[in-house]
């Protein structure tokens with residue numbers, strides 16, 4: 001049965017700063033993702049705090065929000081069968097040093113914070129995150 005899904009992907013400041021957007025987009029396309037929408041923006045820290053609200057009790061929350069708002073990011077809506085899980089597989093583990101060969105974070109991630117990409121972790125959060133950046 002078809003299970004076409006959309007998910008939110010962010011190419012984070014560390015990757016945009018190194019001009020890796022096209023290489024990362026090619027990795028998505030070569031795995032069969034369609035990029036339905038994309039925009040390059042820089043967000044304010046209070047917006048990053050809202051986006052990452054689920055992590056507000058974590059010790060790394062403040063640094064994480066400062067980092068996401070520190071430079072331009074590329075936000076995208078990706079579509080594919082089982083896009084949420086497939087994107088998480090392609091990104092690899094949160095910490096690049098644990099990420100499997102061939103994943104985006106293994107190839108480009110610098111640290112657990114500067115891990116190059118974000119992807120929604122569930123279908124429900126994908127809807128919330130897509131609305132966060134693309135609701136018109």
Ligand code: CMP
Pocket residue numbers: 055060064094112113114115117118119
């Ligand atoms: P992301 O998928 O964007 O979702 C939340 C982010 O928090 C995660 O990627 C990491 O970049 C970051 N993160 C998770 N755990 C830690 C940690 N222990 N220290 C610093 N950053 C973290």
